[in-house]
Amino acid sequence: MQKFRGVFLKNDNEIAIMREANRLGVSILEAMCAEVKPGVATMRFEEVAQDMCRSYGVRPAFEGYYGFPFALCCSVNEQVVHGFPSATRILEEGDIVSFDFGVVYEGFFSDSARTVGVGEVSDEARLLMRVTEESLMKGIAEARPGNTLNDVSAAIEQHARAHKLAIIRRFVGHGVGRSLHEKPEIPNFVPAVSNPLPLKAGMVLAIEPMLALGTHEVNILADNWTAVTKDGKYAAHFEHSIAITPQGPEILSLPDKAA
Ligand code: MG
Ligand code: MG
Secondary structure, rough: OHHHHEOOOHHHHHHHHHHHHHHHHHHHHHHHOOOOOOOOEEEHHHHHOOOOOOHHHEEEOOOOOHOOOOOOOEOOEEEEEOOOOOOOOOOOOOEEEEEEEOOEOOEEEEOOOEEEOOOOHHHHHHHHHHHHHHHHHHHHHOOOOOEEEHHHHHHHHHHHHHOOOOEEEOOOEEEEEOOOOOEEEOOOOOOOOOOOOOOOOEEEEEOOOEEOOOOOOEEEOOOOOOOEEEEOEEEOEEEEEEEEEEEEEOOOOOOOOOO
């Protein structure tokens, strides 16, 4: 595979495989979202993920990754990312739940995430989810040849700041392909040492802002995975895998409109 400054470039065939990987991954994500309601244990979503992977003949991307014990990252309320599905965590009205999920299909990884409300949620929770998704879309819009990686980070940062939301700094987006995490890292803010990497057609990136209502600081729970906000306030997470084409970004992980 061709490389540009350490970043793998995918050809049209490889992007076509990743398009299919993401189509399958997102249809599983959609099935989980359809089951979100008060009274459901979050382990239910793990079952959906496992069952659908089996029926599609694909492997869950995260299970066993550095020892992660589930197919699905399921993070409720103050949990930012890498939460465990649980038979005893029962969703309640007003919660928000983030699903982060991917599959491996013909050797390539899909990766996308979204946060949804459980029943009626507060205005500020709704704003948090809306602005996090908008900041993702603003970042994606900058992912085109002629721009740099900094343009993506800056667009996300500006939108989050305009709404006075905290940007989780500890976790970043990434290149994706034959590995779940490839170069480059994609911070959701412009770091002190910024990355003016020119964006090229053939790069496939997983862009994934995580925003919070209070502090940007996180703790990791005793399970060694679950990241929670230090102040216990809600966090949201949206992620798409995108391919940079000569014409601009193509979102690979949009829901399948054909069905
Ligand atoms: Mg992800
Ligand atoms: Mg990711």
